[in-house]
Amino acid sequence: MPAHADNTLVIGAEVWSPVDGAMVRMAAAPSIGDLQDRFRAGQPEGLSVLVENSAADKLPTLLKLDDADAIAWVWPVIDRDQVNSVVVMYFSNAGDVTAAVELWSGRPGRSELCLADACYTGLGRFAKLSPHISFPKGSGLPGLTWETNIPQVLEGLGTSPTFMRATGAESEGLGVGFxxxxxxxxxLQAVTLLLSGTASPIARAYETWLPQQRGDSLRLARIDGAYIASPALEKASTQLDVPAGDTWIGRAWATRKPEVVCDSTGQSLERKGAVEDGLTSGTAIPIIILDDVAAVAVIMW
Amino acid sequence: MSQFGNSYVELDRLVKAYPNPRGEATRVVDGFSTKIAEGEFVSVIGHSGCGKSTVLTMLAGLNDVTSGNIILAGKEVSGAGPDRAVVFQSPCLLPWMSAFDNVMLGVKRCYPKATRLERKQLVEYFLSIVGLGDAMHKYPKELSGGMQQRVGIARAIALRPKMLLLDEPFGKLDSLTRMDLQETVLNLLNEHRITTMMITHDVDEAIFMSDRVVMMTNGPRAKVGQVLDIPFERPRNRVDVLGDEMYYDFRGCLIDFLEGQDRRKHGEPDASMPEPKPVTKPETVQDLMLVQSPAEVSAV
Structure with a gap:
């Protein structure tokens, strides 16, 4: 069953930045007002505390917003030991969908990535077993992400040799992971996994962009991507690169801060095919290692 | 989910390479890493020939490490020593000695200052707790396979090792004897809390006995593929373990892993099965240190 914009699980994204010692909501997609209305019941005060804590601990966090049937995923962007921004993404947790948001991190006395927190929707055995499983460096999707230090896109979870929980993914309908x-x-503070079926995807597109030398200039190039029910976008995205500062993705690289874009037409995504496929919003998150932006993770919906 | 804390044993990026006929080094084990807490029971499972026993013999000091480190109780391990007692599939008893004398052999070495009476009491104690109180003066040829293995276990435990290494210790036994001996070992470990690593092919045995099961990928270049925590309370009772709602989920997890490895070993994936994800890593990026976050697991 093809996915459409209205069954995507992403509800919106925000960027919070430190201002005078406090975290302040700076940008959002859709608009800040829309998201605040949507999550007024979802304890915004609690969320701001969560953002503050995430920034202080430099650790990502999950919050289940029961009143709003949603999950908030809180993700600090750390640049030279300082949190320069916190991305908050909201995912719908309602209805007949199959999805997981997992946080994997280290644990004292262990050499593997262990499940630190997770929200599962529509999953049975996969959700029961995952807290008991851990992955060493290089193994499974969390371990591969640890080994490469860059965002990983993985399709066909149910048959992928890379995805160690493939049998569970196949039997429970998980198809794509980021x-x-x-x-x-x-x-490495943590690894987040966004896993979902293709009928109700968390997002419509996931991409990994890396800085690459092209001739005399360093450009940002898309090296991997998964596109769910977005054929025009997929076709237009196979060979793309942008200079630093160009488009919202290039800006995330140049400014070392996350970007969120949104408009009802999809024009602000600045990508051929996005309008045709009905995508309207996106977030670009820089992955900074020491002094360099090693990659930019892009999520579009 | 494990109740264990800091590591007591650390296997850090162990590599074992052997020269192949072309003179190149073939890595049988390539980067095996795990940490084991004091008193923890860890099983290692994987297909035949994947290198499980190679890891165990490196830890025992019976097989040189090509690269990597082994730390036991804060000290780097090099060579064999009585701080690591090994029980193999075959008990390897000295046939001209009684069960008592076979156990006494190690006790004499490990307790040089003990009196003769103290050593005798030690040997009798360990033989009796493995159920050989009435057969301790019998010779190996007079003992069944299971009884011989009990002597091997008593001999290992009597050394009071820091670590017990079991290399498929029940592999040659019939199923009833195997179950009986599994319980004997668990009872022993409940009493003596010896940190243990066991190599096994048997997923039920691994679940019943272990706090954690380390799943090894197929060799060559074998390493840890996935780890499964087994949270059942101790002391364990087989009926309770088998009746636990998670038992068959754990079993399915281990079998899924082994079947996945089997498909790769035999090249059987169907045509639609994708290749493993290639590792793309920016050249400028170094290896990251993993932050040891104290976060507890709380799936919601």
């Missing part, structure tokens, strides 16, 4: 490393300096 993994992002949260890095502070040269330390």
């Amino acid at each position: 993994a992002l490393p949260c890095i502070a300096g040269s330390s």
